[in-house]
Amino acid sequence: MCSLERIPAPVYEYNSHGRDILAVPSDSLNGRSIIYYIDNLSSDENQYLLYKITNNMEEAYLVETVKDTSALYSPIIKVSSPPPSFLKTSKVSTPNRYTGVGLRDLRSLSKLVAFRTIYEESTIPLFLSSNQSVEESSKAPSEDKATYILGTPMSTFDSVETNYFYYVTMSKTIDKCFLKFSIHKSNDPSFSNHIDEHGFIYLKIIQLDGVHPLLKV
Numbered sequence: 001m002c003s004l005e006r007i008p009a010p011v012y013e014y015n016s017h018g019r020d021i022l023a024v025p026s027d028s029l030n031g032r033s034i035i036y037y038i039d040n041l042s043s044d045e046n047q048y049l050l051y052k053i054t055n056n057m058e059e060a061y062l063v064e065t066v067k068d069t070s071a072l073y074s075p076i077i078k079v080s081s082p083p084p085s086f087l088k089t090s091k092v093s094t095p096n097r098y099t100g101v102g103l104r105d106l107r108s109l110s111k112l113v114a115f116r117t118i119y120e121e122s123t124i125p126l127f128l129s130s131n132q133s134v135e136e137s138s139k140a141p142s143e144d145k146a147t148y149i150l151g152t153p154m155s156t157f158d159s160v161e162t163n164y165f166y167y168v169t170m171s172k173t174i175d176k177c178f179l180k181f182s183i184h185k186s187n188d189p190s191f192s193n194h195i196d197e198h199g200f201i202y203l204k205i206i207q208l209d210g211v212h213p214l215l216k217v
Contacts, residue, residue, distance in 0.1 A: 003051060003058070003177070003204045005123055008072050011049050013042075014079040016087055022049075022076070023086060026125075027153055029163050029214060030096055033085040034153075036206070049074040056193040058177050098153055098165035100217040106150075109168050110181035110189040113152060114201045118183075126152050126205045128174055129212040148173055149217065150205070165215050179203040 012023050016039075023037035046062035052071035053059070059071075066073050079086070103109050113124050128150050151167025176191035180200045195202045 003053075003072075005072065008049075008051070008074040010077045011074045012077050012079050012082070012086065014082040014086060016082065021086075024074075025085075029098065029153075032096060034214070035086055043076050043078070047076055049076060053194065058193075096214065098163050098212075098215050100151075100215055101164050101166045102217065103151075103166055103168050106168055106179075106189050107181075109151065109166060110179060110201075110203070111183070112154070112166055113203055114181050114183060116154065117201060117203070123204065124152055124154065126150055126179060126203050127208055127212060128205055129208040129215070130210050131169065132211040132216065146171060149212065149215070150174070151215075165212075167215075167217065169217075174205060174207075177205060179205060 009024050009026075012021075012025075014021055014023070019039045020042040021037050021039050022041055022043070023035045025033045026036050027034040043062050046064050048063050048066060049060065050063045050068065050071045050073055051058070051060045052068065062076070063073075103112070109126075113126065117124050128148060131147050131149050146169030148170040149167050150170055151165055153163060153165045155164065174191055176193050178192050178195055179189055180192045180197070180202055181189040182200050184199060191205075192202070
């Protein structure tokens with residue numbers, strides 16, 4: 001979550017059901033916080049999450065102090081009593097899911113997110129997850145079947161009652177960290193591990209573990 005951010009969000013550390021959690025609140029859905037997390041990872045005495053790109057490779061690890069001026073740092077906030085919104089619920093009801101909006105191609109998704117990023121001057125991440133309909137199928141997925149979903153939640157209509165998730169389906173996973181797109185060139189969007197080419201907008205890709213629990217397509 002640190003990449004492309006001018007000021008990285010704090011990382012909250014707490015214990016839930018005996019597991020160490022590192023979490024970042026990133027969105028809200030019908031008044032409920034959406035928390036992205038990893039578990040079974042303790043910061044111990046470390047106070048920061050360091051993030052940087054070196055030789056087109058992302059690096060992220062926990063450190064005690066801020067020393068590297070070329071890196072981004074998220075402070076680790078150690079929480080003794082997490083609020084209920086930080087804890088997993090046993091079931092997600094239908095009203096607490098995104099309404100999926102399937103897009104025709106990757107260019108449409110890129111334009112939608114890129115223009116919002118430009119004019120709101122805020123970083124909008126793309127989330128990569130498994131396709132739930134494929135995982136629920138008893139048959140092994142074929143190579144040309146849409147086994148992955150790439151998209152993001154976004155409000156583009158004057159509606160407070162519906163939360164939309166715009167996405168494209170993909171037959172193969174993505175081994176790159178960013179989606180590169182230009183509004184001035186006719187080139188198709190492409191995936192990349194570096195963000196140093198001029199004239200492009202870079203959208204970060206966050207890989208989820210399995211299906212997106214709040215999206216039904």
